[in-house]
Amino acid sequence: MQVTVQAEPFDLGALSNAFAAQVGGAGAVVTFTGLVRDNGGTLAAMEIEHYPGMTEKAISGMVEQAMLRWSLIDALVVHRHGLLAGGEAIMMVATAARHRAEAFAAAEFLMDYLKSRAPFWKKELSTDGAEWVAARDEDEAALNRW
Amino acid sequence: MQVTVQAEPFDLGALSNAFAAQVGGAGAVVTFTGLVRDNGGTLAAMEIEHYPGMTEKAISGMVEQAMLRWSLIDALVVHRHGLLAGGEAIMMVATAARHRAEAFAAAEFLMDYLKSRAPFWKKELSTDGAEWVAARDEDEAALNRW
Amino acid sequence: MIDVLYFAWVRERIGVPREKLDTQAATVMDLIAELKAREERYAWAFGDLASLRVALDQELSSFDAPLAGVREVAFFPPMTGG
């Protein structure tokens, strides 16, 4: 299990390969990568604030829950903070399980919880100005399925 | 859209990075990788037979359906055939969409269809001998959700 | 003349991956009946239709589909890809 919160960019490919190389017994690996959407050039950048200390603790709790619930062989979460440009990767999740249903469910669970329960706040910096991203009702509602 | 059927190993990391680098406008990238399960050393290898010509056609049809249904920005399927060792990657799927729900749903849809509708047949070569993998009722049933 | 292909354990039971057949069979079922009557290895391969699938010209099809105009028939067990 690996949980990393960092300002630096991460290498999706290198992390995926390293993760898949050490999940003996797994039949399924799922990764999710969140990117800064480049809305036709109007979104210049994104700034991500977080709560050092609580962030790592909250994410580790979610990952432990997912590991148990879906008998995962391993799981990984990397999340960036600070200033990110359009198209850059914000975060990634990886899950490994014996079968695909468990790997998919655990990855979706982690994403739903990261969206609404990990202390990150996104601010969009566009050519029109800066604006805090509002939490979406559908993201909160997504938690009900777990 | 990229569909590749090949005997050679593929590089999950390199393909993931190349895919994520060219999906302008996407906020979510999901990958699924299927591995040969190493059952405590008893599974020596896996042999995958396929139907050249029909395989590519069937997978391309599934990918086109997924692209339309979830308004994907891009999708990729790579599937190997021939002899694979325990722990090796059998296949991967990647999907890119504006939001995570679409990217996840499309990846799961493609996996369900690849499992039961793409003309591949797996044979497990273990220390106990060789055996064709039987299709699982739950894989067939999984198609009903789409 | 029609190309007939076999995969996985169907291929193993029949002993060849493909063959050209001269047949007047009107449907897939007719072709199967003709082959089963011909030799024991076909009867063995086609013994349980529930565990068989058929593709006509590389499209999944049903056993009662007509063969008129079809150039390639393939028989195989349920697929196990992914």
Next chain:
Amino acid sequence: MIDVLYFAWVRERIGVPREKLDTQAATVMDLIAELKAREERYAWAFGDLASLRVALDQELSSFDAPLAGVREVAFFPPMTGG
């Protein structure tokens, strides 16, 4: 003395990311009422509780939770991670 932290637009409205407060407030609600009475910038930040979340010692909590023994209180808008 208690550490109080603010994030995102709550931090922007209050003007500082954290401060040490000397308070006798028994619950989070009491602390909020005390701050709102103190200065306009607090009243602005805490105007709509429905759009606020609170963590006590880095665990999400509720507004009626007691502050006894708590060393760190954090106020912020609903989270937007992932």
